[in-house]
Amino acid sequence: MNRDEKASISVLKIVLICIVLIFAFNVVTKATNVEIKNTKIILSNNYELDVVTTKEKVSEILKENHIVVLPDEKVTPNLETVISNNEVITISKTNAGQPTSAIELAEEDSEVSMDQVLSNYTSIVEKIVVEEVVIPYETITKDVSNNSKDTANKVIQEGKDGLKKISYKVKYQNDIEIEKIKISEEIVREPVDKIVQVQTKTTARKSTTAGERLKAGKTISKMGTYKVTAYCACSKCCGKATGITASGKKATAGRTVAAPSNFAFGTKLKIGDNVYVVEDRGGAIKGNRIDIYMDSHSAALQWGSRYLTVEVVE
Ligand SMILES: [Zn+2]
Incomplete structure (x- = not known):
């Protein structure tokens, strides 16, 4: 590169810088022309x-x-x-007397709605409300097809609806319910299950098999599901505390049961896993009911009431 070439590049640089400066100066001038x-x-x-x-x-x-x-x-x-x-x-x-501007209208509206808010606020009423709710009973079916020749389905205990009371704290605003909080629930009456004795399709064959195991003349038609309760010799259970059964035998726990009169005395009944002997009767022991004799009143109470399959054994 010779000296002339170097000089011409320097001149070009100066010219370019000048152009940039002039442009920048114009911008600044324009900016300062804008009045704030x-x-x-x-x-x-x-x-x-x-x-x-x-x-x-x-x-x-x-x-x-x-x-x-x-x-x-x-x-x-x-x-x-x-x-x-x-x-x-x-x-x-232009006409100061008439409040028609948007701002004044808006202010009027907000005053009205504030009045409404205040009036609404003061009209909130709180009450305790108790509602009675029915507890529907459940239907329980007992399949007795393996143990009974009785082919008809029947209700062995009628169902009864229960009842509960639910208390709520309810807030009303202008007679409209706005809040409801449950505070307590009390069962007034427990529902009683409906118990239905049913037969499945295989009943006939299985009953026949069961019947074949038993000798003719036995009271096999009395097999089925029974309400099995318990009693003792006390006066609460028997009225008289003698311990002597209707058959004349002394009541024995683990053996004696009271059964309806269609079971002859001496009939052996398989109830659950145990075999008992019909030795007693009872005023309430009718239809599908069996009463098992027990040593003590507390044992009888503990047994309560059970639905069990009862089968006549030889
Ligand atoms: Zn008793």
């Missing part, structure tokens, strides 16, 4: 707004600040005026 003005806008409700703007006309400044002039409002100075720094724009009512 402080303006105060007074709205018709006397609300004052201090704004900084680069706009010139009143209409532009209002638009920039999202201020809409209503038909009954007047702007001073007028919309076409070019504003200077620190000048005030005033929006006023």
Whole structure:
């Protein structure tokens, strides 16, 4: 590279820098030409707004600040005026007596709704409400097809609905329920299950098999599901505390049962896993009921009432 070439590159550099500087200077000049003005806008409700703007006309400044002039409002100075720094724009009512501006309407609305809110607040009433709810009974089926020739389905205990009381704390506002909180629940009456004795399709064959195991003449037709209760020799259970059964034998725990009169004395009954002997009768022991004799009243109470398959054994 020779000296001339170096010199020409230097000149080119200077020219380029000058162009950049001139351009930058123009930009700065233009920027400083934009006047930033402080303006105060007074709205018709006397609300004052201090704004900084680069706009010139009143209409532009209002638009920039999202201020809409209503038909009954007047702007001073007028919309076409070019504003200077620190000048005030005033929006006023042309007819001050009539509250028709959007702002005043909005204020009126909010006052009304505040009244409503207050009146609503004072009309909240709290009550304790108790509701009675029926507890439906359940139906339990007992399949006795393996142990009975009795082919008819029958109800051996009628069901009875239970009842519960549920207490709620309820809040009413202008007679409309707005809140309901459950505070307690009490069962007034437990439901009683409905118990139905049923036969499945295989009844006939299985009953025949069962019948074949038993000799003719036995009371096999009395097999089935029985309500099996328990009793003792006390006066509560028997009225008289003698311990002597209706058959004349002394009642013996683990052996003696009271059964309806269609079971002859001496008939052996398989109840659950044990075999008992019919030796007693009872006033309440009718139909599908068996009463098992026990040593003590507490043992009888503990047994309670059970639905069990009863089978005549030889
Ligand atoms: Zn007793």
